[in-house]
Amino acid sequence: MFKKIYTSLFLILFIINISYSQKVEPPFWWVGMKNQNLQLLVHENNISELTPKINYKGVEIIDVHRTSNKNYLFIDIKINSEAKTGSFDIEFFNGKKKKYKYSYELKERRDNSSERIGIGSKDIIYLLMPDRFANGNTENDNIKGMLEKANRNNPDGRHGGDLQGISNNLDYFNQLGITSVWINPVLENNMPNYSYHGYAITDYYKVDARFGSNEGYVDLIAKAQSKNIKIIMDMVFNHCGLNHWWMKDLPSEEWVHQFEKFTRSNYRAEALSDPYASKMDKKIMSEGWFDHSMPDLNQKNKFLANYLIQNSIWWIEYANLDGIRMDTYPYSDQDFMRDWENRVHKEYPNFNILGEAWLQTEVQTAYFQNKHALTSSTVNSANMVTDFPLAYAINSAFNEQDSWTGGLSKLYYVLSKDFVYTEPSKLVVFTDNHDIDRFYSTQGKDFAKWKMGMTFLMTTRGIPLIYYGTEYLSDGLKSDGDAQLRKDFLGGWKGDSIDVFANENMSKQQTEAMNFLKSLIKLRNENTELQSGRLIQYIPNNGIYVYFRSSKSKAFMIVLNNTDKDRTLKLDYYKESLESFTTIQEFGKDESIEIPPQVQLKAKSATIYELTK
Numbered sequence: 001m002f003k004k005i006y007t008s009l010f011l012i013l014f015i016i017n018i019s020y021s022q023k024v025e026p027p028f029w030w031v032g033m034k035n036q037n038l039q040l041l042v043h044e045n046n047i048s049e050l051t052p053k054i055n056y057k058g059v060e061i062i063d064v065h066r067t068s069n070k071n072y073l074f075i076d077i078k079i080n081s082e083a084k085t086g087s088f089d090i091e092f093f094n095g096k097k098k099k100y101k102y103s104y105e106l107k108e109r110r111d112n113s114s115e116r117i118g119i120g121s122k123d124i125i126y127l128l129m130p131d132r133f134a135n136g137n138t139e140n141d142n143i144k145g146m147l148e149k150a151n152r153n154n155p156d157g158r159h160g161g162d163l164q165g166i167s168n169n170l171d172y173f174n175q176l177g178i179t180s181v182w183i184n185p186v187l188e189n190n191m192p193n194y195s196y197h198g199y200a201i202t203d204y205y206k207v208d209a210r211f212g213s214n215e216g217y218v219d220l221i222a223k224a225q226s227k228n229i230k231i232i233m234d235m236v237f238n239h240c241g242l243n244h245w246w247m248k249d250l251p252s253e254e255w256v257h258q259f260e261k262f263t264r265s266n267y268r269a270e271a272l273s274d275p276y277a278s279k280m281d282k283k284i285m286s287e288g289w290f291d292h293s294m295p296d297l298n299q300k301n302k303f304l305a306n307y308l309i310q311n312s313i314w315w316i317e318y319a320n321l322d323g324i325r326m327d328t329y330p331y332s333d334q335d336f337m338r339d340w341e342n343r344v345h346k347e348y349p350n351f352n353i354l355g356e357a358w359l360q361t362e363v364q365t366a367y368f369q370n371k372h373a374l375t376s377s378t379v380n381s382a383n384m385v386t387d388f389p390l391a392y393a394i395n396s397a398f399n400e401q402d403s404w405t406g407g408l409s410k411l412y413y414v415l416s417k418d419f420v421y422t423e424p425s426k427l428v429v430f431t432d433n434h435d436i437d438r439f440y441s442t443q444g445k446d447f448a449k450w451k452m453g454m455t456f457l458m459t460t461r462g463i464p465l466i467y468y469g470t471e472y473l474s475d476g477l478k479s480d481g482d483a484q485l486r487k488d489f490l491g492g493w494k495g496d497s498i499d500v501f502a503n504e505n506m507s508k509q510q511t512e513a514m515n516f517l518k519s520l521i522k523l524r525n526e527n528t529e530l531q532s533g534r535l536i537q538y539i540p541n542n543g544i545y546v547y548f549r550s551s552k553s554k555a556f557m558i559v560l561n562n563t564d565k566d567r568t569l570k571l572d573y574y575k576e577s578l579e580s581f582t583t584i585q586e587f588g589k590d591e592s593i594e595i596p597p598q599v600q601l602k603a604k605s606a607t608i609y610e611l612t613k
Contacts, residue, residue: 023245024090024102025307026314027205031083032109033313034346037062039306040090042073042102043249050092050099058083059106065303067252074303079106110320118352119180119230119323119384121425121463121532124521126178128468129434130186130211131158131196134165134492134501143209147192147243150210152493155483158196163212165492167220170227172501176471177521181224182232182325182354184434186211191241191293197434197486198234199327200241200294204311218319230322232354233315237308237340238331239294247295255304257287257296264288265296269330269359273367286331299336309340313347329355329385330368354384354428358435362389366420369427387427387462390414394431394456395442398449398562398604408545408562411456415537418461425532429462432470434486441475447509448604451516452560455606458520459549459558461535471517472500472510523587523608529556536577544569544601548577550611555581557609561601570598581611 023043042052048066052073058080065074075090085108092100119125135141141150141160151157163186173181185198188208194200198208207217221231240247250256265288271277272285289296299305315321324344329337344351357368369385393410400407418424431439431453443449450473457464468474468489476484490506491499498505506514524530529549533556537547543563549556555577561567571578578595585592586599587608601607 022102024104025205026310028105028107029079029314030107030109030317031058031079031085033079033317035343036079036081038077038079039303039310040073040075040077040104041251041303041307042075042090043071043246043251044092044100046070047073047092047100050094053091053093054088055091056083056086056088059088067303069249069251071249072251074306110317112320116320116322116348117350118348119232119354119463120352122525122528123179123230123463124177124458124524125180125182125232125428125463125465126173126176126468127182127184127430127433127465128166128489129161129184129197129486130163130166131161131198132486132492133161133468133489134169135160135162135494136164136166136168137162137212138494140210140212145190146208146210147190148195152488155481156194156196158210159488159493160210161488161492162210163207163216163220167216167223169492169501170224170229173224173229174227176466176518177525178229178466179525180230180232180322182323182465183234185234185236185327186217189241190243192243194293197482199236200239200243201236202241202244204240204308205314214318221319221321225320225322231319232323232325233319233321234325234327235312235315236327237297237299237337238328239290239296242293242295244295251303252301254298254301257289257298259288262289262292265290265331269357270361270364272330272334273364286333290328290331297332299333305333305336305339308336309343312340313344316344316348316351323352323354325354325356327356329357330359352384352426354386357385358388360389360392362414362417363420365389365427366422369422383423384426384428384463387429390427390460390462391430391432391436394453395437395439398443398446398452402540402543402562407543408540408560411460411545412537412540415461415535424461425463427462428465429457429460430465430467431457432467432485433465434467435478435482436485437478438467438474438476438485439470440473441477445473445475446604447473447513450513452562452604452606454517454520455558455608456560458524459530459556459608460547464524466517471514472506473513519588527554527556529554538574543567546574548574550577552580553613555611557584557611559599559601559607559609561603561605561607564603566603567601568598569601571595572597578611581613583612585610585612 025041029038048070052075060078062078063076085106087103087105090102090104150160152159186207187201188203188206189195189198189200190202191200207214224231266284268285271281357365359365393414397408397410402408491501529551533549533551545560583592584595
């Protein structure tokens with residue numbers, strides 16, 4: 001049955017001797033779910049030869065499925081409205097002889113499950129990598145049975161950051177003004193190396209012991225929510241880690257995509273929306289492995305599809321999540337993704353899903369958000385996607401001479417294409433993340449350019465995201481290795497010479513950067529105009545870009561001067577956006593005056609003006 005799986009895969013598994021134990025997943029469930037059906041995966045030696053039975057009021061077995069692997073059973077059960085919380089036995093019989101039993105628990109569903117409000121335009125997201133943020137518990141740096149040990153001297157190794165480190169520093173997010181925290185994957189990654197990033201999951205129901213525990217994760221989320229901080233869980237459906245327990249004993253040959261020899265994805269998600277794309281390009285894009293250590297999961301397998309859908313619902317309910325960020329969103333089977341989203345939204349109508357759509361153009365990005373605005377046909381229903389086209393524009397705009405298409409015009413052109421999106425206000429906007437160059441580095445470590453970028457980030461449409469360290473000018477280029485984009489947070493480890501959390505030994509410029517960004521975040525948090533107000537932009541002219549965010553009672557005029565000279569900006573051209581208001585006040589100044597005929601701009605600057613009636 002495994003004749004196609006690569007010889008190297010088996011060699012790796014045998015060399016590291018990964019063991020697996022009996023499994024019943026999901027490990028428990030809830031009464032009161034809108035979907036009363038649940039499918040259990042049962043893994044045990046020759047379990048398919050047995051017959052399962054349940055004797056519990058309100059719970060009945062609907063169907064039993066067997067695959068080509070005798071070590072698996074998939075049991076369909078129905079949990080109707082009569083079912084109460086409690087435990088019951090799932091018994092497995094060989095004829096009349098009982099061979100195994102498993103105690104299964106039904107819990108009470110959370111009161112806020114259906115009404116939970118997810119991430120929205122009012123939020124500011126902070127992205128962090130848990131292994132690189134803060135080490136709150138040194139005792140879990142190394143765990144028996146975990147293949148990779150902590151070594152902070154290895155840029156590509158595990159450094160010891162954990163959930164306790166995040167929990168210890170929740171007040172830092174409040175001080176910044178952050179409302180939501182997206183944490184890179186926390187599930188078990190028992191891989192021999194490069195396990196720190198979390199994207200090679202080896203157990204979908206278990207937090208990595210070097211980060212903490214399932215209970216610790218739930219406690220972190222509850223503590224964060226008590227401080228009005230939402231938590232977004234990073235999930236991975238496209239691939240798993242090569243050392244996932246099922247890779248030693250696949251439920252069926254088609255559980256993962258297989259080729260005669262190792263075949264890597266072409267990473268060209270554009271092929272999925274290309275009307276002229278070849279079948280081979282689409283196949284390699286969707287079915288090729290992300291890496292040698294990351295088998296590509298086949299969501300067309302109905303049992304795997306159900307497994308992944310139930311897993312995400314399990315984590316939402318168990319951990320009380322506020323949102324999900326789905327890794328490599330376009331790489332998974334798109335029919336499956338729509339089914340997943342529909343089932344999540346059936347249980348949690350207001351729940352938001354952020355899809356990573358790492359694409360080059362606006363139209364191709366829009367293809368993965370809700371109904372495609374150009375055709376009104378249902379393509380996907382991820383109500384939030386990453387805005388990579390705007391990120392690329394921000395990174396290059398302030399480094400270029402302004403021209404018809406260059407410099408600030410790049411920002412203008414990206415926004416001018418928002419008609420392709422169903423909901424441009426739900427695009428997540430960023431300057432950098434864990435996969436692309438640090439913004440401060442792309443700006444040549446020019447502080448003035450950094451401030452312009454941060455100002456634009458906090459005042460344009462969409463939901464802004466700050467990547468950890470950006471607030472204190474962390475640098476790094478992808479060409480020097482991913483580890484340079486994922487440096488340890490300064491102050492996250494005992495003995496660090498610089499402690500950002502405590503504002504100790506920071507440079508003058510780092511402190512200025514922190515204070516500058518805090519002030520921008522505070523301004524956005526306190527003004528709905530900057531969160532969801534109407535956006536009107538004017539074509540950049542002579543190196544100056546002007547746009548407005550407004551409501552009926554108030555507006556903000558943002559002016560970017562991308563030239564190396566101080567400039568005078570005459571305001572008569574912007575009359576249509578100014579005529580409803582009488583006073584103007586420059587952000588950072590106390591004086592409010594009547595709107596003058598012109599304003600003065602400093603070279604390489606971003607200026608925010610508040611307009612009132």
